[in-house]
Every structure is written in C-alpha cells, then in structure tokens.
Amino acid sequence: MDKLPKCEANYVALSPLTFLKRAAAVYSNRASVIHRGVRFTWRQTYERCCRLASALNSLNIVHNDVVSVLAPNIPALYEMHFAVPMAGAVLNAINTRLDAKTIATILKHSEAKIFFIDYEFVPVARDALRLLMASLLQADAAASMPLVVVIDDIDTPTGIRLGELEYEALVSQGNPRFVLEEITDELSPIALNYTSGTTSAPKGVVYSHRGAYLSTLSLILGWGMQTEPVYLWSLPMFHCNGWTFTWGVAARGGTNVCIRSTTAAEMYDAIYTHGVTHMCCAPIVFNILLDAKPHERRRLSAPVEILTGGAPPPAALLERIESLGFHVVHAYGLTEATGPALVCEWQKKWDRFSTEEKAALKARQGISILTLADVDVKDPATMKSVARDGVEMGEIVLRGSSIMKGYLKDEKATSEAFRGGWFFTGDVGVIHPDGYVEIKDRSKDVIISGGENISSVEVEGALYKHLDVVEAAVVAMPHPVWGESPCAFIKLREAAAAKEAEIIQHCRKNLPHFMVPKVVKFMDELPKTSTGKIQKFQLRAVARTFEAPVEKRRSTPPQRKRHDRRQNQEQVLAMSRL
Ligand code: ADP
Numbered sequence: 001m002d003k004l005p006k007c008e009a010n011y012v013a014l015s016p017l018t019f020l021k022r023a024a025a026v027y028s029n030r031a032s033v034i035h036r037g038v039r040f041t042w043r044q045t046y047e048r049c050c051r052l053a054s055a056l057n058s059l060n061i062v063h064n065d066v067v068s069v070l071a072p073n074i075p076a077l078y079e080m081h082f083a084v085p086m087a088g089a090v091l092n093a094i095n096t097r098l099d100a101k102t103i104a105t106i107l108k109h110s111e112a113k114i115f116f117i118d119y120e121f122v123p124v125a126r127d128a129l130r131l132l133m134a135s136l137l138q139a140d141a142a143a144s145m146p147l148v149v150v151i152d153d154i155d156t157p158t159g160i161r162l163g164e165l166e167y168e169a170l171v172s173q174g175n176p177r178f179v180l181e182e183i184t185d186e187l188s189p190i191a192l193n194y195t196s197g198t199t200s201a202p203k204g205v206v207y208s209h210r211g212a213y214l215s216t217l218s219l220i221l222g223w224g225m226q227t228e229p230v231y232l233w234s235l236p237m238f239h240c241n242g243w244t245f246t247w248g249v250a251a252r253g254g255t256n257v258c259i260r261s262t263t264a265a266e267m268y269d270a271i272y273t274h275g276v277t278h279m280c281c282a283p284i285v286f287n288i289l290l291d292a293k294p295h296e297r298r299r300l301s302a303p304v305e306i307l308t309g310g311a312p313p314p315a316a317l318l319e320r321i322e323s324l325g326f327h328v329v330h331a332y333g334l335t336e337a338t339g340p341a342l343v344c345e346w347q348k349k350w351d352r353f354s355t356e357e358k359a360a361l362k363a364r365q366g367i368s369i370l371t372l373a374d375v376d377v378k379d380p381a382t383m384k385s386v387a388r389d390g391v392e393m394g395e396i397v398l399r400g401s402s403i404m405k406g407y408l409k410d411e412k413a414t415s416e417a418f419r420g421g422w423f424f425t426g427d428v429g430v431i432h433p434d435g436y437v438e439i440k441d442r443s444k445d446v447i448i449s450g451g452e453n454i455s456s457v458e459v460e461g462a463l464y465k466h467l468d469v470v471e472a473a474v475v476a477m478p479h480p481v482w483g484e485s486p487c488a489f490i491k492l493r494e495a496a497a498a499k500e501a502e503i504i505q506h507c508r509k510n511l512p513h514f515m516v517p518k519v520v521k522f523m524d525e526l527p528k529t530s531t532g533k534i535q536k537f538q539l540r541a542v543a544r545t546f547e548a549p550v551e552k553r554r555s556t557p558p559q560r561k562r563h564d565r566r567q568n569q570e571q572v573l574a575m576s577r578l
Helices: 017-026 042-058 075-086 100-110 119-139 167-173 209-223 245-251 264-274 284-290 315-322 348-352 355-362 411-417 456-463 500-510 536-543 567-577
Strands: 031-035 038-041 066-070 090-094 114-118 147-151 189-194 204-208 230-232 255-257 278-281 304-308 326-334 339-343 372-379 394-400 422-431 437-442 447-449 452-454 469-479 483-492 519-522
Touching: 017 042, 017 075, 017 209, 017 245, 031 042, 031 075, 038 042, 042 075, 042 167, 066 075, 066 100, 066 119, 075 090, 075 114, 075 245, 090 100, 100 119, 100 204, 114 119, 119 147, 147 167, 189 209, 204 209, 209 245, 209 304, 209 326, 209 339, 230 264, 255 264, 264 284, 278 284, 284 315, 284 469, 315 326, 315 355, 339 372, 355 567, 372 422, 411 422, 437 456, 447 469, 452 456, 456 469, 456 483, 456 500, 469 536, 483 500, 483 536, 500 519
Parallel strands: 031 255, 066 090, 066 114, 090 189, 114 147, 230 255, 230 278, 278 304, 304 326, 447 483, 483 519
Antiparallel strands: 031 038, 189 204, 326 339, 372 394, 394 422, 422 437, 447 452, 469 483
16 A cells, blocks of 8 residues: 555645635636625636736745735735735735834844735834834845835725835736646745734744645634635734635635724624625624614624634623624634634534523633644643643643744744644643633733632633623732732723722622632723733733732632632533533
C-alpha cells in the first residue's frame, strides 16, 4: 500500500481560494455581495477578484508580500480576501478602531507593500503614514513606504483621494482572465492578523492556506450552516477574517450583506430587506439589538442564526436575545486559533430543560471544532489535566490544524505560546463531566480571595441577571484580610437608578458570600479595546487604589465547598452528567 502514488490527482494543497471558483461555477447568477444599491453575482465577484489579483501583480506584488487594508465591511474588503492571496500575497486587514500610532506600528512591523484605505479612514491613515515615514527615516530602515490605494464609496463616490490610485480604477484595469497559479505549499501564509492586545502588545498572527481552509469547513459544520445562506456582516471582517466566514460564505454559495456600521437601524433594516439567515457578533451587539428604538426594530419573519463569541455571553443576555427570535450558538476562540476553536454544540437531550437551564448550558464555551485534534484544561506548571468536575481550574490548551503558524518576527512569543505540543490560550477554565469547557477568566484576571479563586466571569454572570445592568466587569481590589476581593464596574441601562446597596443585595441572592463584590462603581462607559472587549487592566489600576471594607462576620478564609458554589453552577453540573 505504501507504493501507491501521491500525485496531482489525489493530492491538492488545501486553500479556501478554491471556494470562489466553485461558487462562480455553481452559483454564477446568485447574489454574492450586496451593499446598499450595489449588487454583484458570484460570476462578477470572481471576475473582479481575478482583475484585482492581476492588477496587484502588475504593481509588483509577489509571493508573501503583505497587503494591508483599513476598511469597514464593504465589498472591496470581501473581494480582497480572495484577490490578495490569488496574487500570492498575504492579507493584513487592520482593525478600523485603531489609532494612527498603532496602525503605523502594524504597517512597519508587517512591511506592508500596499495599503488600501477606505475613504472614511483617510484622515487616520494619513496620520499613520506620516508617523510611519518619520519612524522609517529615524531607523534608517531598508523597508520603504507602502503604495497607497483609496477605496472610494462604491455606491456614491466621494472623490476623496490620497495619492493617485483608486480601488475601482485598479479593478477595471486588471485582467478578467487572470489564471491563478496553483498553490503548491498549503502551509504558505494567507493572512496576517494582529491580536487586539487585551493582555499584551498586539502580535502579528500568521494563518496558512491549509489552516484557513480547514477552519472554514469546520465552522460551517460546527454552526450547521446550510447552502445559500444570507449572511449579515455584523462581525468585522478584520476580526480573524470574519471568523473565516469571508471564505465560508463563498463555500456555501451564500449572499454577503455588507454594512458599514452595526447600528440597530442598519442591522434590522438589512435583516428585513434581504431576509438574513445568519450573522456573527460579540455578545455586546445583543445589547444594540435589544435596545433598538421602536421605529428601528423589525419583527423577524424567520429565526436568524447568530454565532456569538469573543467575550463571555451571560446566560441572562442569551435568554433575552433569543426571546426576540434570534437563535444563538455560542463559540469561543482567539486570533491565534483562526477565530472560534470551541463551539457549544447543542445536544438534543437538552431540549427538555427550562429556558433558564438551556441558557446556562449554552453559556459554556463548549467542545473543540472538528479541525482541532484536542482541547484540554491543564495546570501549566505540571502539564497535568484538571479533573473533569466543572470545578478545578486550569489553563485552556488547544492543538490542531486551526492553530496559527506563529507570530510574525517573534520567535520568543511563538515558542512561549507553543509548549509541550499544545497552544496555551492564557484563558482559565474548567471541564465539565460531559467534556464541555467553561471559561472562568483570563489568567491575569482571576481574583484570589483568602486563597480561593474567584472567577470574575461568574460574578459578572450574576450581575447581568439584574435588569438594570447593561455592562459589567469585575476585577480584584485589595482586601486587608483576604488579600483580594471582587470590585464591580457597571454601566446601567438608560434611566435606570439602581444603587450600590441594591446591586450588592442582588449578588448576595445569586452568589456565595465571598464572591459578592464589596464595592460597586457606576460608569457611563466601560473602557474597551478596539474589538469592543472590556479593558480590565485599566479597571484593575483604578481598583488597586480602593480598599475593600472589612466585615466582622467572616473570620475564616473562604473554602471551596461544593455547597458554597452558586446554585446555577450546580444545575449545570447536574445537567452535564445526564
Ligand atoms: P486578545 O487575546 O488580544 O484579547 P482576541 O481578540 O484573539 O485577542 O481575543 C481572544 C480572547 O477573547 C480569548 O482568549 C478569551 O479570553 C476571549 N473570548 C473569546 N471568546 C470567548 C467566549 N465565548 N467566552 C469568553 N471569553 C471569550
């Protein structure tokens, strides 16, 4: 059997680029991309990508060159997900919420050869280019400035430019009969994505064609996305390439509905007008949908499938969004894992539970997607797996084909992330008896009170049960007796008037005593990263200046007793043993 050939007929490098050619052949006249008044078919999208790829080659873009882009969810950014790698290059989609300094750092670090800029982002991009120029001159670096191409509004052109080149002009100059050079090495890079940096400075995460292909397929399967979906771009395409659905919608012959911003009006309008069937978003977007003004809200004529992740979705919020007719699947992932790595795969036997119980099960982060060989929760010091009891905490580790190639030009960080055959996520979690993983915290965020670990996610989950709470973040605060105790930062719903004592009282009803925040601070806005994640390090710095009030009642350190854990956790454990 060993003598049988490995040849071009039975071995082809895996790449998501094959999805586009197939969509153009099979769904040629079906709508591929819709953006306001603009509508393309798959045949047109394929042709436009061929043109752009050939235009990039004629601008001297060659194998492994980095092409950066700063744009919201517009057709051009979708097309670049295919055209840039078709030209042999690596796509670097930059987060549009970053400031000029960080954008300049990314352009310099990635040595971008071309920088595509959406017209709305010309001011910040201009500042970034100035900073880049100054830094290159200062460093006397060999790297040169990137070529700049502005992407004007495709629906209603504005005429805004920064230099000579414009996207549509480039596309029209390209060759529609461009022939894609076959990818020979499936591990060659396809995309470069910088992490949002909740725990350290942003790092450049490199994906391979193979990793992108396999992750795309397993997310389609994990989410159960059927053919011809109508997909709303409520998740930024710059976020892990839209959790691979940039490539995935082509693989299913779907329709991409592009929107420039995730306002309630734009999302409801797109859902209603185009019959959206699927969308991805962080749990924070649920609040936008829930808080829509009556004139913005539209009734859903059919359930809309939501894949959520990026931050823990509190069970109470899951319950509320599903009551509007959305059906949520919860996933967990990170940039280094090409987006979602775990999905809370629903099991039919859970259908019989109450709405509240179902939401509690769904709030768990889940089991590995098919491209991952394994997931585990380990003690990082001993590499010993934790008990599957839903209680013992450790670091979540992953291994498999969705994991990045490594961090660009950072061998040290790469080798620190890959240890003993595993990728270390920096997230703290538990494994339930049914094998489902539940995240409890980032390693740096765990609160240790009298030797007992308190999961800030658990405390936040209780806070979100209070109807006045829109956003909550819990961090450690110094405690004169127990070392640390929880401090809560809260954003209240508009016109809500809950006071500190009421919130603490609410937590007492829902949490063991030692987990109840000792101080509650109200804020108009919680500090967030460019991807909308709450920046706990900022809150921690504030909380460090507080001191928890000492209570007379408690004289012994809190113990990890099963009866002490919150009732909800007991329920989840019991259900997961069934
Ligand atoms: P950064 O690590 O810089 O924040 P990412 O955008 O890659 O950048 O964020 C990944 C992190 O987001 C994960 O390590 C985890 O802490 C958090 N996260 C992602 N999905 C979930 C989820 N479903 N529940 C809880 N936390 C999540």
